[in-house]
Amino acid sequence: MFNLSLPKFKTKKNVDKTEKMSSNKSELDIYFEALRKKEYARLDKSKQTYLDFTGGNLYAISQLEKHRELLEENVFGNPHSSNPTSHKSTILTEEARQKVIDFFNAKDYYCIFTANASASLKIIGECYPFQDGQLLLLSDNHNSVNGIRVFCESRGGGLAYAPIQYPSLNADENSLNELLSAHQEKSNKLFCFPAQSNVSGIKHNLDWVKKAQEKGWDVLLDAAAFAPTSRLDLEKVKADFVSMSFYKIFGYPTGLGCLLVRKDKFDKLYKPWFAGGTVSLVSVLENRHSLCTAHERFEDGTINYLDIPAIKIGLNYIEEIGIDRITQRIEELTQHLIQELQNIKHQNGKNVVRLFGSLQKEHKGGTLIMNFSDKNGNNYPFTEVEQLANQRLISIRTGCFCNPGLDEINSSLSSQDIIKGVESSENPMEAFAKMRGAVRVSVGIATVQKDIDTFLDFVHSFQNK
Numbered sequence: 001m002f003n004l005s006l007p008k009f010k011t012k013k014n015v016d017k018t019e020k021m022s023s024n025k026s027e028l029d030i031y032f033e034a035l036r037k038k039e040y041a042r043l044d045k046s047k048q049t050y051l052d053f054t055g056g057n058l059y060a061i062s063q064l065e066k067h068r069e070l071l072e073e074n075v076f077g078n079p080h081s082s083n084p085t086s087h088k089s090t091i092l093t094e095e096a097r098q099k100v101i102d103f104f105n106a107k108d109y110y111c112i113f114t115a116n117a118s119a120s121l122k123i124i125g126e127c128y129p130f131q132d133g134q135l136l137l138l139s140d141n142h143n144s145v146n147g148i149r150v151f152c153e154s155r156g157g158g159l160a161y162a163p164i165q166y167p168s169l170n171a172d173e174n175s176l177n178e179l180l181s182a183h184q185e186k187s188n189k190l191f192c193f194p195a196q197s198n199v200s201g202i203k204h205n206l207d208w209v210k211k212a213q214e215k216g217w218d219v220l221l222d223a224a225a226f227a228p229t230s231r232l233d234l235e236k237v238k239a240d241f242v243s244m245s246f247y248k249i250f251g252y253p254t255g256l257g258c259l260l261v262r263k264d265k266f267d268k269l270y271k272p273w274f275a276g277g278t279v280s281l282v283s284v285l286e287n288r289h290s291l292c293t294a295h296e297r298f299e300d301g302t303i304n305y306l307d308i309p310a311i312k313i314g315l316n317y318i319e320e321i322g323i324d325r326i327t328q329r330i331e332e333l334t335q336h337l338i339q340e341l342q343n344i345k346h347q348n349g350k351n352v353v354r355l356f357g358s359l360q361k362e363h364k365g366g367t368l369i370m371n372f373s374d375k376n377g378n379n380y381p382f383t384e385v386e387q388l389a390n391q392r393l394i395s396i397r398t399g400c401f402c403n404p405g406l407d408e409i410n411s412s413l414s415s416q417d418i419i420k421g422v423e424s425s426e427n428p429m430e431a432f433a434k435m436r437g438a439v440r441v442s443v444g445i446a447t448v449q450k451d452i453d454t455f456l457d458f459v460h461s462f463q464n465k
């Protein structure tokens with residue numbers, strides 16, 4: 001496990017005091033640069049600048065070593081049996097499950113292992129009782145949350161979107177309050193929002209979980225973009241359902257996520273079928289089956305029993321660094337990047353990049369969304385920006401990031417524009433690419449100053465053009 005002879009993590013105040021050390025580096029800089037050398041040396045070896053942590057985190061080399069050791073030294077069989085190799089798989093799976101519950105302080109939840117956050121969200125879509133129900137989505141949701149609306153509408157439930165304010169990209173709290181006050185007669189109402197936007201990086205107000213519940217709503221909190229760099233304490237934020245993907249938190253393995261379901265809401269989810277592993281009894285002679293009474297009910301078929309133990313390794317790794325230390329590091333890197341970007345101007349004083357959304361430190365994760373402008377203020381096509389970045393081995397992401405709500409707001413599009421775009425072209429994607437899209441840059445635990453400098457150099461190359 002990562003072990004550097006550094007002082008224990010200090011409070012923010014103390015870190016600020018030590019910022020001007022003789023090397024001119026803060027304690028956090030020194031810590032994370034050492035971490036980079038030890039765990040992520042492949043970035044420097046291959047001369048890659050990775051700035052897409054919201055897309056996917058990077059694994060530390062020690063995670064791989066520990067997982068490999070585990071696989072080398074043990075024999076694992078398919079779980080759900082008492083034979084010794086099966087038993088071993090079951091033990092490690094349950095240890096990983098307990099680790100997730102401990103990490104998120106989630107003793108009142110079932111932890112259901114899934115393939116990713118989208119698969120977790122699909123369970124909610126399939127199983128939430130939308131008949132005569134209501135779905136309220138924040139306009140800043142990932143498509144894997146937006147897609148729940150299809151399940152809702154197909155079962156006759158009502159649908160509404162809560163607006164996002166422009167230019168702050170925060171939730172419009174008055175509208176949200178009004179929308180949550182409606183449908184008092186209904187008992188199955190689901191409000192879904194992301195703890196952190198995957199596009200703007202804005203951390204939405206988690207007080208809305210309790211406020212919505214007080215008005216009779218169940219709350220699905222999508223923590224996919226939030227959990228990698230912020231503490232999520234489910235004793236404090238008691239969302240009914242929580243979705244996430246593990247590769248976003250610690251990079252390895254891919255193909256695993258979880259759905260956390262509050263135990264008192266578990267039976268509200270109606271599973272429309274059964275599969276191997278989800279039932280305690282099935283009869284063929286009699287058309288009867290009994291579903292398992294806990295997490296197994298939603299884990300269809302053979303679980304990913306070879307990779308699941310790597311979740312515990314990954315969470316131990318994050319704990320070793322400290323989630324609060326990660327939050328602070330991300331906050332510092334992001335604020336530094338914002339400041340530097342705002343200082344890069346064309347000779348006529350116009351900014352080279354236009355950052356979207358509130359940049360307020362307390363509510364901002366490590367994701368920045370922006371457009372590049374020429375000296376006349378016209379946007380560069382994001383596809384061109386990405387291609388130029390690719391040439392410098394800089395990994396950024398462009399497009400609309402599976403979050404059409406925010407993209408439509410940032411691109412000032414109306415419903416009419418969307419309809420026109422769809423109807424006027426044989427290739428709606430092409431039409432949309434002309435109207436929509438932006439550039440996303442995100443920092444993470446492996447980011448060091450050199451990465452920021454490389455990106456800033458890249459932005460400088462657009463000056464006076």
Ligand SMILES: Cc1ncc(COP(=O)(O)O)c(C=O)c1O
Nearest residue numbers: 116117118142144198224225245
């Ligand atoms: C906020 C948010 N929700 C959901 C998802 C979907 O995650 P996955 O693609 O791992 O299923 C993502 C992925 O980027 C995300 O950022």
